[in-house]
Amino acid sequence: MKTILIKTRWTVALVVMAIVAVGQVYGQGTLTDSLVLRNPTNGRTTLIGNTAVASASPWHLTFPLSQGTSNSLLTSTVVGSNSTLSWLAPGANNSVLTITAGVPTWAVGGANWLLLGNPGTSDVTNFLGTTDAVDLILRSNNEIRMRVNQEFNASVDIVRPTTVDGAYGTLSLGINFQNTGYAVAQNNTRALANTVDFGTGGPGGPAQTGTLFGNWTRFLMLRGAGTTYEDMVGHIFQWRANATTATNSITGYWAERLNLSAVGNTLTTLYQFRAELPGNGTVTELFGFYMGTPSGALNNIAAFNAQNIPTGVGNRYAFRYNGTGANQPFTVGADGSITSGTLTPLANSRMLFTNLPATSGRAVDIDMTATTTSSGLVVRNIGATGSSDAGVLIGTAAAGAGTGIRIAGVAGFNSPSTGIDMTISSTGVIVTPNNTAAGVGIRIGTNAGNRTRIGGEIYSRASGGLAYGIRVDVNSTAAPASLGIGAHLTTSGVTGVIFPLVVSSENNNDVYLGSTVADRPAALTTTLLGTLTQNSTYMFNSRISGSQIFVGSTSGTVSLAAPAVVTTHDYVLPAVQGAVGNALRIQSVAGVSAQLEWAADAPALFARRTADATYATNVLGNDGQLFVALLANDTYEFEAMIAYDGATTDADLQLAFAVPAGAAIRWGITGGNGVSVSPSSIAVSGTAITDIPVNTTTSGNDVMIYVKGLVVMGGTAGNLQLQAATTTAAKSTVLLTNSYLKASKMN
Numbered sequence: 001m002k003t004i005l006i007k008t009r010w011t012v013a014l015v016v017m018a019i020v021a022v023g024q025v026y027g028q029g030t031l032t033d034s035l036v037l038r039n040p041t042n043g044r045t046t047l048i049g050n051t052a053v054a055s056a057s058p059w060h061l062t063f064p065l066s067q068g069t070s071n072s073l074l075t076s077t078v079v080g081s082n083s084t085l086s087w088l089a090p091g092a093n094n095s096v097l098t099i100t101a102g103v104p105t106w107a108v109g110g111a112n113w114l115l116l117g118n119p120g121t122s123d124v125t126n127f128l129g130t131t132d133a134v135d136l137i138l139r140s141n142n143e144i145r146m147r148v149n150q151e152f153n154a155s156v157d158i159v160r161p162t163t164v165d166g167a168y169g170t171l172s173l174g175i176n177f178q179n180t181g182y183a184v185a186q187n188n189t190r191a192l193a194n195t196v197d198f199g200t201g202g203p204g205g206p207a208q209t210g211t212l213f214g215n216w217t218r219f220l221m222l223r224g225a226g227t228t229y230e231d232m233v234g235h236i237f238q239w240r241a242n243a244t245t246a247t248n249s250i251t252g253y254w255a256e257r258l259n260l261s262a263v264g265n266t267l268t269t270l271y272q273f274r275a276e277l278p279g280n281g282t283v284t285e286l287f288g289f290y291m292g293t294p295s296g297a298l299n300n301i302a303a304f305n306a307q308n309i310p311t312g313v314g315n316r317y318a319f320r321y322n323g324t325g326a327n328q329p330f331t332v333g334a335d336g337s338i339t340s341g342t343l344t345p346l347a348n349s350r351m352l353f354t355n356l357p358a359t360s361g362r363a364v365d366i367d368m369t370a371t372t373t374s375s376g377l378v379v380r381n382i383g384a385t386g387s388s389d390a391g392v393l394i395g396t397a398a399a400g401a402g403t404g405i406r407i408a409g410v411a412g413f414n415s416p417s418t419g420i421d422m423t424i425s426s427t428g429v430i431v432t433p434n435n436t437a438a439g440v441g442i443r444i445g446t447n448a449g450n451r452t453r454i455g456g457e458i459y460s461r462a463s464g465g466l467a468y469g470i471r472v473d474v475n476s477t478a479a480p481a482s483l484g485i486g487a488h489l490t491t492s493g494v495t496g497v498i499f500p501l502v503v504s505s506e507n508n509n510d511v512y513l514g515s516t517v518a519d520r521p522a523a524l525t526t527t528l529l530g531t532l533t534q535n536s537t538y539m540f541n542s543r544i545s546g547s548q549i550f551v552g553s554t555s556g557t558v559s560l561a562a563p564a565v566v567t568t569h570d571y572v573l574p575a576v577q578g579a580v581g582n583a584l585r586i587q588s589v590a591g592v593s594a595q596l597e598w599a600a601d602a603p604a605l606f607a608r609r610t611a612d613a614t615y616a617t618n619v620l621g622n623d624g625q626l627f628v629a630l631l632a633n634d635t636y637e638f639e640a641m642i643a644y645d646g647a648t649t650d651a652d653l654q655l656a657f658a659v660p661a662g663a664a665i666r667w668g669i670t671g672g673n674g675v676s677v678s679p680s681s682i683a684v685s686g687t688a689i690t691d692i693p694v695n696t697t698t699s700g701n702d703v704m705i706y707v708k709g710l711v712v713m714g715g716t717a718g719n720l721q722l723q724a725a726t727t728t729a730a731k732s733t734v735l736l737t738n739s740y741l742k743a744s745k746m747n
Contacts, residue, residue: 342355578598609739622721626722635710653733658719685725
């Protein structure tokens, strides 16, 4: 019998269809050529024996008893010469057709890794790799990109990729945007990202113990004795750019806390960068941080840069060195303060030095060798925002101990030519003792030491003010008396002629020992102020040259004059005391004598128009020139002369006077153009007299009226203000030049 050959992939399906079509026809037999299955509608299907195969033992093919589902596969079970076909239903999505114990079956995942992932895996039995001593290789574009070596040494997994230059590297990653088909790198693009995720939610309590390392690099240099190693770098960051590249910023290392709006979390200690060197061994040079010499076109270089550190509880440091023993702690605070010798800054201090050596210690040592016009210490802008500023403030542990400033006087320090050289704008030296009547303000020289030739040499000059050679303010609390300037002379050795006090002037200027107000020069108004300087001067054998005014103790004043000019004259004061606010003026002149009196009249307040002013509306408005300022709580009489004219004969005038709130006013027109007006008496601020006529026969001729009134001011000062307008809308009235307003205070 010949072997049956299915010539096309559709034959089996057609056979099945044919069998279904003639399901009620049964037959069997042996064919030596072919088997033709006919369908009345769709034609026929022919099964032809394989003539290329030699004669063999006969065998039988049995079809399934039922119809299969769509996409089912036929499989056979052979027993002897009988081959029985059966349907293998389609597998689930992502399943793979495998052979298990020689039988075809669908497996989901199974022992294969799928492109879309495998379900049902076990991290104990399933893995990607080899089970023999062969490296695991990953390729792309048929090139080896990573080789996981089969070696295993000292608990270190060895990952050894193949590189172009033959060097070893644990892992080499890159993102290539060179191909124009790729998009431009977007924000937060990461070449390598490590994440340790402890999950979300769940019960509280420890989620991790010990120390977790996000990235760990170790150099195990454990070869035999005598082995040498070259330079080693734990981490290297390189960047490369062409000549036309413009880059905003590059950060070699970035550590930050992700802010997910969580509150209440705490962190005991955060190390942004930490370097430890435990154990023994020799290190020639140790750098916690090292920056080499940069090159190229550089701007704003900082070896270390920290942005603003926010204020809060506890100390905030930009730099902190916790030195112990012979080393001293040193800090740079976030507020710009510097400490040496302590880690704790002093409140309101920018620089603090503590823990100095007990002898010969110096907090700041400035060597100015080879300098000419340099300054060792510069303090700028003292008092720019506060009058109590101090450029240098010196205090002691206990009152009366130590020296505030010492210039030379100790071994190893030569004396300078000038101890203190000051250029000041107000006061050179202020000495304030901690207790009243204690200490010496300024001492020049000592009783037992060397003495200066001139104890004090003063050169003073004032510009726009009063200059003092010496100014003394002395008072006594428990002592019998005090000396403003005391020249108490003690002598030893050869003395020569001594003058206790000499006051002279190269410019023949006057000497004042107190003064009355009438005798006080304008330049001494501040110094000889009030009755405190009207003192009595006691002298023995006094001599006065020139003129003098004597103040009597019972009968007023008498002026005695010894004139130095050709014409002599004097002034006679009033016989009685004047009132507050009186002015002193000459009452009469008799020969060379002028009699003075007190005048109660104050000068009148006056305002006038310097140019014509046109009013073309019937709404009252303030005149820009006719107003005077009145004081509170005073009474004023006022008058006004108003010259005016109209553009037409019917352009009548309105007038009003306004006063401050709380003031009373009464006024009226007392004379002028002879035409009566209404109202004739006004007692309300801002109320106008209307229909004041212009020349009724011919416009353009001046008209004038007179006003009299009284103002009683309240507690608010302000202006007596003239207001004007035309009575009829669309008409124009003009207040003429030299119209005036005058007010006189009556009380």
